[in-house]
Amino acid sequence: MTAMPTIHTRPARTCAAVLRAGSSALRTPAMTVDADAILFSAKSFAAAMLAYYVSLRIGLPKPFWAIVTVYIVSQTSAGASLSRGVYRFAGTVVGAMATVAIVPNFVNDPIACSLVLAGWIGLCLFFSLLDRTPRAYAFVLAGYTASLIGFPGVLDPGVVFDTASLRVQEISIGILCAVLIHRYVLPKPMTGQFTGKLSATLRDARRLAGDALAGTPEENRRDRHQLAADLLALQGLATHLPYDPSPVTPRRGTLHLIHDRLSRLLPLTAEVEDRIQFLRMDGGGRADRLTALVGEVRAWVETDKRDGGETAAARLIAQARAVQGSLGADAAVPADGVGANLAGHLAEMIGLLQDCDRLGQGMSAGRPSRKAASLHGPMRAKGYVYHRDPWMAARAALGACAGILGGCAFWIGSGWPEGGTAVSILGVCCSLFGNVDAPAPVVVKYLVGSIYGVLVSLVYSFAILPQVTGFTVLVAVLAPAFLFAGSLQARPPTALMAMGITLTIPILSGLGTAYAGDFAGTLNMVIALFFAVGFAAVSMSLFQTVPADAAINRLLHLSRRDVGRRALGTAPNEAHWTSLMIDRTALLLPRLRASGKDHADILDDTLRHLRIGHAAGRLRTAVAQVDGEAGVALNGLLSSIAACFGTRGPAAPADLDNLAELDRRIGALMAMLGTVAYGSRPRIGDLLIDLRFALRSGRTAKGGASPS
Structure with missing residues (x-):
């Protein structure tokens, strides 16, 4: 009798183990990505067929534009799909209105019409590159809608208004169906993805602080670069939160507060690391209390379970302020002044981390934290600041105009009947892919997808669709191609290639109101497509x-220029400056990978510029409080920094002689301030120490003297 349970429980245990293993496998990141891609593809296909059906029922002549729109608008999250749909609709309407205004008035002069249309597309691209938010998509759409409608409409300007009106209707139906399906059918909110990324970013911030306190420069480098990339990724997710279907989304003010604190933390950890290394090498001064403080702060930072964190943070801040006061009251040796400066930075770092914890916990719990906006950071949050470069945007816009005009010249000169269609596709490529430094590889990926799309379209057009007799059967035969391409579109590595498939099949397969089966027309369209995309790859490579x-070099040059402006008092405020430089750091990361240059040195240069500009700007605001000879010397120092x-020219480093001279003048100014009694002397002294360490970090990296 005792053997029976053993015989029966062994298979049961085996089955349970298999089920647990299967459940674990299904929860792996790879399986999660696959499941999300399949769900996205199914919802996109359902939205596309719904849009196609509605367009057919109301009698629109080219319902395939509704299918194309669905796949352009559809995003993996509900919030991103809605925001993209809103901006696509706005851009389409504006682009259609511009086309109706341009083509009939310039149709008698093809060269002038081409110039105006190319200028409009270039202007829209210029504004999209300056915006750098999801709103930029509206500018892109305003440009390439004019291209799609305008260039083919040159041959028949009398129907431009009707074409524009019908195109807006078809696109509107596609937008509406895509938004409704992605928002109400198994929606994937952006808020959960954002809070997950925020939690990872806060962990990265704590690790950065811990590595700075431990004095591990190489780890700090990687952590700072990661934090800069995290902040850009968070901003990209946060821009879609207002459109998210989640019942509770983080408030805009809360997002700005946490961004400003994390932004300030990035250069602050470099300041802390420099001071700790200096005091270790110096070995003098009253370092016992400071060493104990650094150890306690590090233990607090590295503690995962921070029960009573509010009390511990307040105690450590008070302790740091006490050490700062005792060391700064009578700084008998230089190390005491640096120690007081370090204690002040530690107090600020503790407060910033505690604020980030409060804000993060409030957002994760779906409620705002009333205590989050403490005195540890700026009360009036600035939020993320985008780097915008009108010169580079104008360069890309003029390049797009040149490429489009080159296509128009070939079209007009050759009299090619399909030239209008080819140039319209060329304008789409120049607009859609003109937001990257090297667009040609991106266009090539799209071209590869278009080749697959053409092959599939030919099979559908002349082998499968002639046998289809009803809409249900049509949906069934279209499903394999669209579902497979849609799953590829949900994966970033294959998204561009998938777009070439999903945007080509509806048009070339002739998914209109009735089956046409025009082989000659299809062949002409294929030739125009390949010519346009190939010409776009060449022209975008050139222009x-x-x-x-x-x-x-451009980003480094602008950073150096703005350091000079900070020293002169003409640059933006501190929060704006810090966030702007962090955005530039994030923009440098992919460019450095493309160039093959050493990441760390160039990114460290940007961080040095941030630190120098921060200290110089704060000194400029405080210079009015320093009178007499010291005030004149401080003004001269800031002018020399400017x-x-x-x-200097692009990316030209400050030479060692200039850095040494600036260091000498700071030392003389600090000695001069030591003989003057006034209330703001400790603050001016702290800022001079910050400036000196920031300048010395650049000098050390270039082979000069060490801070000791």
Whole structure:
């Protein structure tokens, strides 16, 4: 009797183990990505067929535009799909209105019409590159809608208004169906993805602080670069939150508060690391209390379970302020002044981390934190600041105009009947892919997808669709191709190739109101498509490509220029400056990978610019509080910094002699301030120490003297 349970329980245990293993496999990241891609593809296909059916029922002549729109608008999250749909609709309407205004008035002069249409597309691209938010998509659509409608309409300007009106209706139906399906059928909210990324970013921030306290430079480098990339990724997710179907989304003010604190934390950890290394090498001063404080702060930072964190943070801040006061009251040796400066930075770092914890916990719990906006950071949050470069945007826009005009010249000169269609596709490529430094590889990926799309379309057009007799059967035969391409579109590595498939099949397969089966027309369309995309790859290589080294040098040049402006008091406020430099750091990361240059040195240069500009800007605001000879010397120092950093060529480093001279003048100014009694002397002294360490970090990296 005792053997029976053993015989029966062994298979049961085996089955349970198999089920647990299967459940674990299904929860792996790869399986999760696959499941999400399949769900996205199914919903997109359902929205496309719904849009196609509605367009057929109301008698629109080219219902395939509704299918194309669905696949352009559809995103993996409900919020992103809605925001993209809103901006696509706005851009389509504006582009259609521009086309109706341009083509009939210039149709008698093809050259002038081409110039105006190309200029409009270039202008829209210019504004999209300056915006750098999801709103940029509206500008892109305003440009390439004019291209799609305008160039083919040159041959028949009398129907341009009707064509524009019908195109807006077809696209509107596609937008509506895509938004409804992705929002109400198994929606994937953006809020959960955002809070997950925020939690990872807060962990990265704590690790960065811990590595700074431990004095591990290489780890700190990687952590700072990761935090800069995290902040850009968070901003990209946050822009879609207002459109998210989640019942509770983080408030805009809360997002700005947490961004400003994380942004300030990035250079602050470099300041802390420099001070700790200096004091270790110096070995003098009253370092016992400071060493104990650093150890306690590090233990607090690295503790996962922070029960009573509010009390511990307040105690550590009070302790840091006490150490700062005792070391700064009578700084008998230079190390005491640096120690007081370090204690002040530790107090600020503790407060910033505690604020980030409060804000993060409030957002994760779906409620705002009333205590989040403490005195540890700026009360008036600035939020993420985008780097915008009108010169580079104008360069890309003029390149697009040149490419489109080159296509128009070939069309007009050759009299090619399908030239209008080819140039319209060329304008779409120049607009849609003109937001990257090297667009040609992106266009090639799209071209590869278009080749697959053409092959599939030919099979559908002349082998499968002639046998279809009803809409239900049509949906069934279209499903394999669209479901497979849609799953590829949900994966970033294959998204561009998939778009070439999903945007080509509806048009070339002739998914209109009735089956046409025009082989000659299809062949002409294929030739126009390949010519346009191939010409776009060549023209964008010539006119719209920015070498990675040139883009890097441009960003470094602008950073140096703005350091000079900070020293002169003409640059933006501190929060704006810090966020702007972090965005530039995030923009440098992909360009450095493309150039093959050493990431760390160039990114460290950007961080040095941030630190120098921060200290110089704060000194400029405080210079009015320093009178007499010291005030004159401080003004002269800031003017020298502006001359050193603000008037050089792209990415030219400050030479060692200039850095040494600036260091000497700071030392003399600090000695001069030590003989003057006034209330703001400790603050001015702290800022001079910050400036000196920031300048010395650049000098050390270039082979000069160490801070000791």
